[in-house]
Amino acid sequence: MSRPLFQFKGGVHPPGHKAESNTRPIHAAPLPKKLVIPLRQHIGNPAKPVVSVGDHVRKGQIIGEADGYISTAVHASSSGIVTAVDLQPVPHVSGLADLCVTIETDGRDEWVAREPLDLGAPPAELRMRLRDLGIVGLGGAVFPSAVKLDPGAAQVCPTLIINGGECEPWITCDDVLMRHFADEILQGVAVMRLLLGSSEILIGIEDNKPEAIAAMQAAAAKLDFAVEIVAVPARYPAGGAKQMIETLTGKQVPSGKLSTDIGIQVFNVGTARALARAACHGEPLISRLVTVTGHVLRPQNFEVLIGTPMHTLITLAGERDGNTGVLMGGPMMGVPMPNLDVPVVKATNCVLVKSKELFPPLPKALPCIRCTRCADACPAELQPQELFRFAKAGDFGRAQEYHLFDCIECGCCSYVCPSHIPLVDFYRYAKSEIWAREKDKRASDLARERHEFRQFRIEREKKEKAEKLAAKAQAKRAELAAGADTATPAAADADANAKKALIAAALARAQAKKDEVAPKNIDNLSPDTRHEIEEIEARRAKIRELARQPLESEEKNS
Amino acid sequence: MPSPYILDRTSVTVVMAWVLAALLPGIGVYVWLFGPGILLTLSIATVTAVAAEAGMLKARGYPIKPFLGDLSAVVTAWLLALSLPSLAPWWLIVTGTLFAIVVAKHLYGGLGQNVFNPAMVGYAVLIVSFPVQMTQWAGPLELTATPLGIGQSAAIIFGADVPKSLLDAVTMATPLDTLRTGLLQQHTVDEVVRQPIFGYLGGTGFEWLAAAFLLGGLLLWALRIISWQVPLAFLVGVWLTAGFLHFFDAGRFGAPWFHVFAPSVMLGAFFIATDPVSGATTPRGKVVFGLGAGFLTIVIRTWGGFPDGVAFAILLMNLCVPLIDQYTQPRVYGEVRKEPRA
Numbered sequence: 001m002s003r004p005l006f007q008f009k010g011g012v013h014p015p016g017h018k019a020e021s022n023t024r025p026i027h028a029a030p031l032p033k034k035l036v037i038p039l040r041q042h043i044g045n046p047a048k049p050v051v052s053v054g055d056h057v058r059k060g061q062i063i064g065e066a067d068g069y070i071s072t073a074v075h076a077s078s079s080g081i082v083t084a085v086d087l088q089p090v091p092h093v094s095g096l097a098d099l100c101v102t103i104e105t106d107g108r109d110e111w112v113a114r115e116p117l118d119l120g121a122p123p124a125e126l127r128m129r130l131r132d133l134g135i136v137g138l139g140g141a142v143f144p145s146a147v148k149l150d151p152g153a154a155q156v157c158p159t160l161i162i163n164g165g166e167c168e169p170w171i172t173c174d175d176v177l178m179r180h181f182a183d184e185i186l187q188g189v190a191v192m193r194l195l196l197g198s199s200e201i202l203i204g205i206e207d208n209k210p211e212a213i214a215a216m217q218a219a220a221a222k223l224d225f226a227v228e229i230v231a232v233p234a235r236y237p238a239g240g241a242k243q244m245i246e247t248l249t250g251k252q253v254p255s256g257k258l259s260t261d262i263g264i265q266v267f268n269v270g271t272a273r274a275l276a277r278a279a280c281h282g283e284p285l286i287s288r289l290v291t292v293t294g295h296v297l298r299p300q301n302f303e304v305l306i307g308t309p310m311h312t313l314i315t316l317a318g319e320r321d322g323n324t325g326v327l328m329g330g331p332m333m334g335v336p337m338p339n340l341d342v343p344v345v346k347a348t349n350c351v352l353v354k355s356k357e358l359f360p361p362l363p364k365a366l367p368c369i370r371c372t373r374c375a376d377a378c379p380a381e382l383q384p385q386e387l388f389r390f391a392k393a394g395d396f397g398r399a400q401e402y403h404l405f406d407c408i409e410c411g412c413c414s415y416v417c418p419s420h421i422p423l424v425d426f427y428r429y430a431k432s433e434i435w436a437r438e439k440d441k442r443a444s445d446l447a448r449e450r451h452e453f454r455q456f457r458i459e460r461e462k463k464e465k466a467e468k469l470a471a472k473a474q475a476k477r478a479e480l481a482a483g484a485d486t487a488t489p490a491a492a493d494a495d496a497n498a499k500k501a502l503i504a505a506a507l508a509r510a511q512a513k514k515d516e517v518a519p520k521n522i523d524n525l526s527p528d529t530r531h532e533i534e535e536i537e538a539r540r541a542k543i544r545e546l547a548r549q550p551l552e553s554e555e556k557n558s
Numbered sequence: 559m560p561s562p563y564i565l566d567r568t569s570v571t572v573v574m575a576w577v578l579a580a581l582l583p584g585i586g587v588y589v590w591l592f593g594p595g596i597l598l599t600l601s602i603a604t605v606t607a608v609a610a611e612a613g614m615l616k617a618r619g620y621p622i623k624p625f626l627g628d629l630s631a632v633v634t635a636w637l638l639a640l641s642l643p644s645l646a647p648w649w650l651i652v653t654g655t656l657f658a659i660v661v662a663k664h665l666y667g668g669l670g671q672n673v674f675n676p677a678m679v680g681y682a683v684l685i686v687s688f689p690v691q692m693t694q695w696a697g698p699l700e701l702t703a704t705p706l707g708i709g710q711s712a713a714i715i716f717g718a719d720v721p722k723s724l725l726d727a728v729t730m731a732t733p734l735d736t737l738r739t740g741l742l743q744q745h746t747v748d749e750v751v752r753q754p755i756f757g758y759l760g761g762t763g764f765e766w767l768a769a770a771f772l773l774g775g776l777l778l779w780a781l782r783i784i785s786w787q788v789p790l791a792f793l794v795g796v797w798l799t800a801g802f803l804h805f806f807d808a809g810r811f812g813a814p815w816f817h818v819f820a821p822s823v824m825l826g827a828f829f830i831a832t833d834p835v836s837g838a839t840t841p842r843g844k845v846v847f848g849l850g851a852g853f854l855t856i857v858i859r860t861w862g863g864f865p866d867g868v869a870f871a872i873l874l875m876n877l878c879v880p881l882i883d884q885y886t887q888p889r890v891y892g893e894v895r896k897e898p899r900a
Contacts, residue, residue: 009891012566014566252892257892327563331563362565364624366625370834372834372839373568380891382890383839385839402887411562414562415565416566417566418573419569420569
């Protein structure tokens, strides 16, 4: 247990607020009447719906199929009737509605047939099975686990890190998960080890969770492979994957690369447990632990079916007056919920109910005094004050030069800023502007390419036509030349006359056709009407004249 | 409302209040050793600064309360007042403070926008414009014939017709001035520092004032209000430059400890060069900034037109800040190689 630890730069120490929710046992949230299950619950392509309104589905049945490699299936969390496949509000940063399957539960909670995975199967097949069981990272990024369990060209990922950091204040779902399901977590770790071929397995847990550390150690002692449980200093964002890697190994993930490039893969403890449920029982990911805390009577952790409305959980935890909004996630990186009907999704680790006392409104921002407290706190080792200056000035190129895209949006800079500037917001704004501009640029590049191709095509067609005509003319000339030798002048004259007649006939035909299509409404007018038209024309002319005059006079006046 | 939803309690007001608090030991020693005149100077500067700040905020259409409440104007006022002779006439104090707040701060865009340290701009304007009034320093009470009370100090500060005898009895050349004048008169450093105005390390009394500023500065460092780089680099810059010259010709150049323990250097190192707005921001940049300011301080003291050089040294380094920052950007997390930034 004397592993040398490394310190990542920066970080802050916000009050933890962990004790509120980690002392109560885990409660299973009751089956709600209605489940709303979004089809986009992971990074990558959203699942394609495979059920329609009126279908009866059973618990664990696929309702959305994985669409491509970076995607996972989505499952019914309980049995019932599909009542809608439409756009519903979802707990997403954008606040926009997304495609969801609504299931009216029948209360029978009937499972589909399920069987454990054959761990002896080829890894690629196993990964496809995990993809179809909807396993994604439960640490918040919801990356499809099957993709992360692919060591790729390297064939092997030497170091596997299990992240039990959970450094965000208030959230305790990983803490209680480790306390109660240590064995299951390690079963999942065994599957990860198998797929990644890892030789070194480290489990990092912040030292403010002694019970979790003890439980995991006890479980690890029973294993037939070596797992090292490491207590890491409690400091936000110690639970960030990159920070956890640096703390445990001293290595930094190179900018713009993946941790697998340095032979390290990181999974959240919740993901490990979900993987164990999938491998040992064939269970898809249809529920997760959710911390419900903040301004509620009984802050605690619930085992919640995906699709359960958030207000159900708040009611269970004891709603209180003075609720000033709800966050999904912690106070550092959480996102505000548009309303409380939004469902719990795979990314929902915490439902944090705000109140004026717990989360007083942020004071008005003062100008930046360049005190660089933000730079001292930045775990990405950026210069937030400079990024702020560039973002504010709209100098996005410079912001990119100063590594804007290395910002992990952890919020440490905003937290320490004595001027209370919402720094992270400026970086999000700058990033979205850059993305929008690149999209515009791509679109205009495409348009330009299309235009250039069109020009090229027109030119080419013109050229081809000209060549064809030239060839034809050449042939005709050759023919004529050949004919002239033999034909008499009279014959040629007759020929010309015939041609003239033909042309005249063609012109007459064209004129007739033109007359046919031309409007005939003014052909047969009574003299009165004709007179009226003339009058109107005269009036119009006068008005036009008048309309010109005031302009001239105005010009003179001004 | 965006994330994060919680804040550290340290606000700009708290930062500025700590800076003011850290100046208190120095002010206490000042009163103890040089008389209560400085309290009047501080008051005049504070009132002027607050009024000027409020007026400028109103004129620029800013809300007065949050900006006045940040205490930055008071910090500027105190830093300027502590740089002035404690018996400076009131109009000198008012002029310097007005220039600092109105021109150096608000005409450059207000809090956070000023390129130059406002207090030092005020000081520079005064010493260039009114060199005579700026050199009438109250001597240490230990050495002056008639210790001054608050009433007499007020009379000197406000009174147009103070008897010259009274003024002459209490004002003295500062140690730096004495050294400078002595050296110009072809005396050696040894001969000059035998005068009673020189103490153990710096000037009599002045060295204690410097020690009190050092104490306040260490407090700010312990509270993480200031970083260690700027003050340390500044002191090292002064010490090395003065030490280098002293090593080669001890007869013509003052000892390094004498220069370091001048109150202006301590005040400059911990309270003025550490001004975040006009100083360098990167860790290495802060070292460059501090070393440069220390070096220039001694260069100006030795060969420049004024006995002290801290103000001009810091203003000159303020000029270089964008350049320093640009070329000292630290490596970011996971950055593989250092790319030169144009």
